[in-house]
Amino acid sequence: MFDSSHIFSDSFAHKENLVTGIEARTKVAFTVIALVINLLSPTVYTPLAIALFCLAALIAIGIPSRLLVLRLAMPLVMAGVVVITQIFFYGTTALFIIPFWGFNLVGYEEGLARGLLIMSRVIGGVSLIIFLSMSTPANKLLLAAAWFRVPKIFIELTLLVYRYIFVLLEEIITIRDAQRVRLGYYNWRRSMRSLSILGGSLILRAYDRAERVFEAMIARGYTGTMTIAYTEHFGRRDFVAAVCLSAILAILYLIGQVQA
Amino acid sequence: MIKTEALSFSYDGCTPALREINLELRDGEFLALLGANGCGKTTLLKHLNGLLKPSSGRVFLNGKELRSYKDEEIFKQVGMVFQDPNDQLFGATVRQDVAFGVVNMGLKPDEVARTTDEVLQLVGGAGLPDKAIHTLSFGQKRRVAIAGVLAMAPKTILLDEPTSSLDPRGVSSIMRLLRKLNKESGTAMIMATHDVELVPLFSDRVVIMSNGRIITEGPPGKVFADIDMIRKAELRLPRLAHLVEVLQKEDGLPFMSTPLTIGQARRELLSLLESRSYQKAEGISSHVRIGEPADDT
Amino acid sequence: MIKTEALSFSYDGCTPALREINLELRDGEFLALLGANGCGKTTLLKHLNGLLKPSSGRVFLNGKELRSYKDEEIFKQVGMVFQDPNDQLFGATVRQDVAFGVVNMGLKPDEVARTTDEVLQLVGGAGLPDKAIHTLSFGQKRRVAIAGVLAMAPKTILLDEPTSSLDPRGVSSIMRLLRKLNKESGTAMIMATHDVELVPLFSDRVVIMSNGRIITEGPPGKVFADIDMIRKAELRLPRLAHLVEVLQKEDGLPFMSTPLTIGQARRELLSLLESRSYQKAEGISSHVRIGEPADDT
């Protein structure tokens, strides 16, 4: 995990292209509204249309499809569990029956339909989130959230957390490697011991570093809170983009209604 | 101008990290702080901008005691570049980080933007502003850290080992940047370092610490002439000085002074050769140019 | 013996950090790895003990492919000292930390204790065993980190910038320790470093990397003679070599070779002086001793 987690989704957001060029607040608003539409959709068509739109856009700006699959895989495993529970536990119209150790397992039609709907919502929802996070740098995303009146302290905290994840990650990787070359992960018992040491060192380091960071901050005039302001300008181009995205939202919404 | 008077300090109340330090940093001066690991360099620097408070003794900034200033007033005048750029860079992007100090000083957004771009240009990071900090290389991080301090336009900058872990090219470009700032804008610098090869080239004055005390100070040429003192402080001579010392001691060759830079060494050697080789003396002496070391670091 | 064959690697699957590296580390050799920040030194070292797996190409340990070994077998033969000793020291006390690897190798408690004391003695840390890690100075931490690796008695040690942030005395004592191990126990060493002054003194062979590639390799004297190559790799010449280069180019003085150590420089200069000054020639030449640099680092 550690070795691949440097592929935070937003590492792609620093390139310049059509999608990353859309102003952050617009994209945040679009994503949130689309998430609601996705969740309220009575049919599988809206979620699938959303997924199609997002994934197509991401592939168009050159995101490796392997990564998209990777991001979708984990939620889909969970959705799979849910689908199975729905098939067997929900509904009245029997679809199929499997004899199983003296029991009859009954799969229901309504359950299958509901399972598929949930599955499609997962695909649609996850696509939307990666659409947002792969095309918007974390920093812009959070400043946009600040503009939407998310508490400043929360934003400030998240920015700091985001920054120091990378610093600590580097330290963890080195400490873990240092343990490995001295056979710290030779068997399970030693692994647990080495892991505890690693976690403990991480905490101690975090404290020490926090002290030094604080010194560096007050040396540059820090008085207790950071000034967070969204400075980006909302130009004509952004207005056009916002109108287009609104139209897309309306279409996505209508797809669900018409089919129902 | 920063001055300390009988400054002492201990972290835990018993083992002293600084003992009776009397130091003066004049306006526009470039001062190098040398000493073994753990001799107290970082601790001293942190006293000069009030990050640590003396256990006894006093620190003056422009003739007034440091503790009578408000924090902001100090940090506007005295900037500090920390040893590990990862400690210092806490913004999400380069632009945000460099702007941090300026924003805190209360400048308007467009002024902030202008200053930010200017200093990034200055440190050679013009292409960086929108990069996330964690995607920078070590050398780039160092430059951004310096830019963040420069943006606040302090009259004095404290530098804690600004060249450690950098490659030679990186060292030389950072040092040239610092010297330029020092000469052109008259920014006073005090730089803690382990690099004895570098110091003579850049500093007006050298201070050597050992065990929490200042054991000697003066212009580089004078300080490095006292070999015993240098050894005592767990340091070594710059290579060229060492060579000349060996030639003097072992081979009895007469040198006028201990050379620290390549330019000085060259002059010394040429004049030695000249005095020895009568028949070619004139041909060579016309070549002798006295100047700064060229691409020396 | 470690060997790589067309080793390539990239962290994220697109930008390569290593490109087609062919390198051989012979038994008992002391090899220096030079290059700018981010050229791939650390990445290469981590491939030599299997911490990273090549994207393409192969690594051999004693003629057998590295990936056919079990982890334990590799790490018993190939030790690694990391750049930052703080990363490497995770025990609560020095003794506990040094014992970490040995305990994992399954030695009995009394053997562990004996080995621990022995290696601590060796690195000059005989008085340290019961100290808590966080009370050590930087130089002491470095020694303990090396002790922890030595305790496992590897035949090869990979060193990632073992001297950065150390004071000159610390640098010289660590380097002397390493050389002693190399000569006496025949431990092969490969050392990534930025310190061009140090390398020539200790290494049998120098490898220079740039941008993920090996651009040149050979004995120090030969490698540092190619000035353009050195500049291209963002490095610089050692001071003494630089002086001689300036004297050669600017003043047309005839030197036989580019000196890297003080001993070599001294010989060169003396023979130059000898050839020039006819009347005193004999007096000087009797002084010329050819030898290792004395207290040179």
Added chain:
Amino acid sequence: MLNKGAHWFRTHIALALALALGLLFLYPAPVYAMHIAEGILPANWAAVWYVPAILFVVIGILIIRRKTREVRGIMPLLGIAGAAIFLVSVFPVPVPVTGSCSHPVGTPLGAILVGPFISTVLGAVALLIQALFLAHGGISTWGANIVSMALVGSFVGFGAFVVFRKLNATIFVAAFAAGLFGDWATYATTSFELASALHGAGSLWGMFGAITVAFAPTQLPLGILEGLFTGGVVTLVYQRRPELLSRIIPNVFKPVPSAIEGGSK
């Protein structure tokens, strides 16, 4: 209702077990089973879980705001602590039998280090970053995830730690209990959240049971691992720098000073 659920559960237990075993082998190596993915909860349930989540996060934020006035260095400290909690929650902990890896919740540990309310906020931050940039969890399910992982994990873990310390348990045992119960409580809450939203016309408790059993093979041992991990980390921090712990919970660390052998200070 409960009776009916129990009956239903008995008749379906074979199925549930089969499912669970099947899934165990289907899991990709690192398991994030406890993050409820985007889109799984229907809109009304997603909204319901937001209520307690927002409540506790806001209280946490108010506490932090008050502290920023007293201790100016608290923000960088919390920022870095948050990063540490984030990373702890993606630590690959080896699971003995299956040979695969799983991940601790991390919030019980966080609660011991910074207190339960602040730990809830840090957990919320970590969950947001995971949801956005790693697609673990989601935005509409953020509230539910905050409740199960950040809130319940923090408070149950913290409670267990305090109770066990009051009972004169060693630091290791108390922290082990914190990790164990915090983890299991998180897992139970997640199962409940899933069941309540998905049971439809069927029995809530039946669905709860089925989901619990489905995830039990990985989650039960994982609780023990989390306990061991939390115990190890807290013990180590306590040995090396006891003052860091007593800063947060002054009294809990006093009663049994000799419980841990060989502190270095």
